[in-house]
Amino acid sequence: MPTRADSRVAHPAAPHLLDAVDRLLEPWCRERGQGAYRLGQIRGWLFARRAADYQAMSDLPKTVRDELAASFALWTTSVARHTQAEDGTEKLLLTLADGGQVECVLLRDRVRRTICISTQVGCGMGCVFCASGLDGLERNLTTGEIVEQMLRLQLLLGPDERLSHIVVMGMGEPLANLDALLPALEEAHRPDGLGISGRRITISTVGLPKPMRRLADSCPRYRLAVSLHAPNEQIRRQIVPVGEKISLAEILQEADHYFDVSGRQLTFEYVLLAGLNDRPQDAEQLADLLAGRTALINVIPYNPVAGLPYRTPSSATQQSFRGILESRGLAVRFRHRKGDAIDAACGQLRRRTLSHSADST
Numbered sequence: 001m002p003t004r005a006d007s008r009v010a011h012p013a014a015p016h017l018l019d020a021v022d023r024l025l026e027p028w029c030r031e032r033g034q035g036a037y038r039l040g041q042i043r044g045w046l047f048a049r050r051a052a053d054y055q056a057m058s059d060l061p062k063t064v065r066d067e068l069a070a071s072f073a074l075w076t077t078s079v080a081r082h083t084q085a086e087d088g089t090e091k092l093l094l095t096l097a098d099g100g101q102v103e104c105v106l107l108r109d110r111v112r113r114t115i116c117i118s119t120q121v122g123c124g125m126g127c128v129f130c131a132s133g134l135d136g137l138e139r140n141l142t143t144g145e146i147v148e149q150m151l152r153l154q155l156l157l158g159p160d161e162r163l164s165h166i167v168v169m170g171m172g173e174p175l176a177n178l179d180a181l182l183p184a185l186e187e188a189h190r191p192d193g194l195g196i197s198g199r200r201i202t203i204s205t206v207g208l209p210k211p212m213r214r215l216a217d218s219c220p221r222y223r224l225a226v227s228l229h230a231p232n233e234q235i236r237r238q239i240v241p242v243g244e245k246i247s248l249a250e251i252l253q254e255a256d257h258y259f260d261v262s263g264r265q266l267t268f269e270y271v272l273l274a275g276l277n278d279r280p281q282d283a284e285q286l287a288d289l290l291a292g293r294t295a296l297i298n299v300i301p302y303n304p305v306a307g308l309p310y311r312t313p314s315s316a317t318q319q320s321f322r323g324i325l326e327s328r329g330l331a332v333r334f335r336h337r338k339g340d341a342i343d344a345a346c347g348q349l350r351r352r353t354l355s356h357s358a359d360s361t
C-alpha cells in the first residue's frame, strides 16, 4: 500500500498526475524527446500493472522515474484506516491533502470484484438515514482524488484478482460533481485505463433532473441507479429533503429519458426503513409508480447508523415487501449487506473515526 511518502520528492504544489494523465504526460514526454510509447508505458504501469509508486515502474530508465517523481504527485491521500471483514470486504478511509476524509470499499462476491467510490467530502443532499450527509457538504473531490480511490482499491487485490465493476455510490451525490467524475470514469473505462465496460459501471443519484439530462445527452454509456427510497411525494420529502424541490414525476421522466438514450436497464434504489416506507401499501404504491419500466428495484434493508433513530425492518416485513413487488411482476433484488462488521454503509467509518478523534481531543 503506497503512503504519502511515495510522493515526497514532488514539490508540494506539483500537479496530481491522476487529475489528467494524458494532458500532463503528453507535453512532458514530448519535452524529453519521448513519444506516445513512453506515455503508454506509464499508463500501463498506473492502471494495468498496479505500480505502487514511480520506482516500481521497473522498465523505465531510473532517470525517467526520478523525473516523474519530481514532476508529479502520484498519491495525494494517505490511508487513515484500512478495515477488512471476513466476507472479503475491505474498506479504506482516506485522508485528503487538505485533511478532509472519504471512504471507498472493495467488495468480493465470487469472481466479482466491485469497488464503491466517493465523489464528494460529505454530502449536501441530507437523506435522513445516511451518515455521509449528517455534516453537510464540505467540497467536491477532484478527478485525481476519484481515480486515486480506484487505484488504491485495486492495489488491495491479489495477483489473480481483477477489478470487474465500479459503483459510484460512496460519499456524496455523484451527479453534483459530474465535471470531475466523468473524466475519472473515462480512465476506468478506457482500454488503456482500467478497461471496465460501461455496463459494469453504475452511477447512483438521488435524482437530480438537470445533471441526469446532461449525462444522458453527453455520456450515456454507464448504468444509472436512481435512489427513490419512497413510493410517494409525502414519504420522499420525509426521507430525502432535496425531494421538496424535485417531484418524483420529474425524476422518473429523466430516468426514462436516460433509458431511451442509453438502452441500459435502470435501477431504482429503495432503502427499507422500519415503520417509514416498509408497509404493504408502500410496496403497492411503489409497484404502481414503476409499472411498465425495464428496471430493477434494488431494495436495501437499512443498515443502522449510530446516533440515528432508524431501524432495520424485520425479516417478515422484508419478505412481505418483496413478495408484493414480485407479485406485481417487477424485477426485485434485495441487496446483501456485505461488510456490516466494518461499517460498510457509506459515511459510517468516517463518522466513527471523526467522533473518535473528537472524543480524544
Ligand code: SF4
Pocket: 123, 124, 125, 126, 127, 130, 131, 132, 133, 170, 171, 172, 173, 206, 346
Ligand atoms: S444517501 Fe447518498 S445522496 Fe443521500 S445523503 Fe447519503 S451520500 Fe448523500
